[in-house]
């Protein structure tokens with residue numbers, strides 16, 4: 234699923250009436266020669282509202298040119314309409330599921346989705362993977378080259394996330410330079426290879442921008458036998474990330490360090506693969522039997 | 529003998545313990561020596577290092593002194609009766625099995641620095657542990673040992689899958705060990721090869737088989753190398769065949 238389009242962002246903000254606002258009138262004069270009053274087909278005066286807080290004039294001008302506002306016919310019940318708009322606006326903001334800067338899902342969305350995925354795994358038996366990405370060295374970019382450069386990097390990175398992510402995965406911005414990817418119906422081994430790809434991709438974006446940024450990634454699988462709660466599982470993945478950070482950064486860490494043989498088989502071999510191996514083995518046994526009864 | 533160029537590093541791995549990795553490593557090493565090569569064996573099974581025990585030797589120094597002391601791998605190399613040299617490891621030290629990533633890197637770097645051998649064989653531990661994966665990654669060839677047990681097959685497949693999906697490795701050689709007859713070996717190989725082709729998209733290479741043989745247990749008891757004690761046995765012939773195939777791999 235692609236991150237939500239930033240509906241909330243493009244929603245107009247707080248209302249200002251055109252008439253009383255001086256800078257607004259000036260701008261309107263530039264944009265529309267008749268000074269803020271737009272004429273409808275029926276020659277009815279309409280007022281163009283920009284719903285905004287204290288925006289600087291340049292910003293206001295941009296919004297106007299993009300026609301990001303509402304046109305209200307004076308015969309409408311203005312007050313009612315504005316009140317409703319404002320209510321919608323606050324409601325939507327509260328429901329906002331995306332991160333302002335990057336357009337990825339935000340923490341609120343993540344917390345909800347994680348619980349959904351756990352329930353899904355318990356019901357379907359299919360495991361999912363959680364990947365915790367933390368950028369290495371990002372703070373020093375912000376410190377030395379400024380936040381604009383840092384933000385630019387994040388935006389570029391997230392654009393790539395949106396392009397490359399599997400349609401069923403969720404990319405969330407968890408904190409400043411922390412990202413989480415939820416991968417439903419994914420076995421650990423596949424998750425690891427995807428994590429490796431993200432790791433390389435981040436490196437690529439950084440080198441394109443000539444930044445010395447890499448990533449540490451922790452990943453783990455939630456399978457049907459797992460009894461952890463959402464926060465506990467998140468904690469577990471966080472520990473994996475910590476391992477990556479502690480082992481010299483710039484790497485993917487997964488719970489493989491102490492896997493025993495049978496655990497490995499359970500973790501990495503999918504039922505379909507196991508089934509195929511078993512079938513192959515059964516026919517070998519049959520052949521062996523035939524051979525021994527013949528001979 | 530060509531000792532000027534870099535040694536050809538081969539790991540012997542399996543996923544499951546007890547399938548005969550150590551047995552294959554020592555006997556293959558002795559066979560390659562007979563075929564005129566200079567061979568170094570490194571005991572990389574940090575959980576259950578036992579080449580020294582299998583060979584009945586009691587080395588003064590081992591891998592532990594490299595990891596926790598300040599020796600180079602070169603300093604702990606000792607000759608063996610099989611004609612190959614050995615880097616012994618120490619068993620039973622918990623910290624060894626869970627070596628820090630940095631320590632593994634140090635050992636890997638040292639292994640790459642070693643010269644004067646045609647081949648280096650790495651005997652790895654069981655399981656899909658980070659250490660095992662790292663040694664497999666270091667080796668240019670991974671020999672995956674399987675036997676007729678189903679669990680050895682699924683574990684070997686898991687190993688191949690992880691090496692492929694995590695590191696992009698696509699070249700593995702299979703040895704079917706401890707099998708009643710040649711045909712069985714081929715069938716077991718074909719089984720895992722089919723699954724690899726179907727699910728991973730690449731074929732596996734077949735190095736050959738080593739038959740089940742009482743000679744193995746007999747020589748183990750005496751802490752001797754089977755192919756040396758029983759040079760005319762069927763398994764000695766099996767190893768000769770495998771040795772030649774490994775040398776062909778090295779050329780290509």
Ligand SMILES: Nc1ncnc2c1ncn2[C@@H]1O[C@H](COP(=O)(O)OP(=O)(O)O)[C@@H](O)[C@H]1O
Pocket residue numbers: 542544545546547548549550551552705706707738739740741742744745748
């Ligand atoms: N071809 C064979 N014939 C008979 N016994 C074998 C054969 N290969 C291995 N074994 C037995 O299997 C046991 C385990 O072998 P080992 O090399 O220690 O396994 P690993 O190193 O994989 O744990 C040994 O005790 C050995 O006697």
Ligand SMILES: [Mg+2]
Pocket residue numbers: 549550551573576578651
């Ligand atoms: Mg062993």
